[in-house]
Amino acid sequence: MSQVEKLLKYQEIDAKLLKIEREVQNSDERKNLMQAANFVTKAQERLDALDGKALGFSKLFAELDEKYAELNETLSDFENLDELLEGGADISFYKKNLTQLTDKLKSLRQEVNALNKSIREANEEFQSLYQKTRAMQKQGKEYQDVYEKFRAEKRKEIDAVKEELKALAADIDPKVLQHYQSKRSERIFPILCPAKSGRCTKCGSELSLAGKERLSQGGIVECDNCHRFLYLES
Numbered sequence: 001m002s003q004v005e006k007l008l009k010y011q012e013i014d015a016k017l018l019k020i021e022r023e024v025q026n027s028d029e030r031k032n033l034m035q036a037a038n039f040v041t042k043a044q045e046r047l048d049a050l051d052g053k054a055l056g057f058s059k060l061f062a063e064l065d066e067k068y069a070e071l072n073e074t075l076s077d078f079e080n081l082d083e084l085l086e087g088g089a090d091i092s093f094y095k096k097n098l099t100q101l102t103d104k105l106k107s108l109r110q111e112v113n114a115l116n117k118s119i120r121e122a123n124e125e126f127q128s129l130y131q132k133t134r135a136m137q138k139q140g141k142e143y144q145d146v147y148e149k150f151r152a153e154k155r156k157e158i159d160a161v162k163e164e165l166k167a168l169a170a171d172i173d174p175k176v177l178q179h180y181q182s183k184r185s186e187r188i189f190p191i192l193c194p195a196k197s198g199r200c201t202k203c204g205s206e207l208s209l210a211g212k213e214r215l216s217q218g219g220i221v222e223c224d225n226c227h228r229f230l231y232l233e234s
């Protein structure tokens with residue numbers, strides 16, 4: 001068997017390995033697990049963000065509390081209003097002050113209401129997301145078990161094919177095989193393809209004169225465009 005034939009045989013078995021690897025990669029078992037994991041990661045980020053929001057609410061609440069204390073203090077000025085007026089104080093000054101104070105209290109109340117609403121909403125979101133996350137974590141563990149089982153089954157198939165490949169590899173030039181493996185890791189497949197009329201049959205690129213020469217001598221050349229190995233079909 002020529003090197004080309006040996007490598008073609010190797011590639012044929014390697015295609016089986018690739019198929020199983022892709023089956024694992026694209027399996028529902030893996031997708032379910034990945035989706036659950038993604039959900040939990042994103043939910044965790046959102047829960048952290050809501051935690052941060054809660055801190056902001058506390059700060060805002062303290063500010064509003066301070067405002068309220070200030071207004072309360074101003075209000076105490078009105079306690080002795082009777083005496084002040086009897087003493088000849090200007091009533092219009094106090095009227096104006098009282099109007100301002102009422103407006104401030106009104107706006108403070110609106111701020112407190114808005115804050116309460118925000119806190120309630122954030123809390124509801126947190127509780128609901130927290131429950132969902134817990135459920136998804138549990139579900140994720142089940143998915144993990146199913147996937148592990150599935151992968152263990154596939155691992156047996158993979159090991160069997162790898163044994164076949166190992167036997168074939170013993171007969172192939174290690175340098176060529178190394179080159180082949182590096183292309184495989186670049187997700188090029190099939191790697192070894194026939195050339196026809198001086199062109200790569202995969203991408204149609206024309207070979208150089210030197211390349212054609214080597215092909216005609218039974219050698220393997222690399223396509224300049226798609227970087228596959230090319231051989232001349234006999």
Ligand SMILES: [Zn+2]
Pocket residue numbers: 200201202203204205223224225226227228
């Ligand atoms: Zn090509």
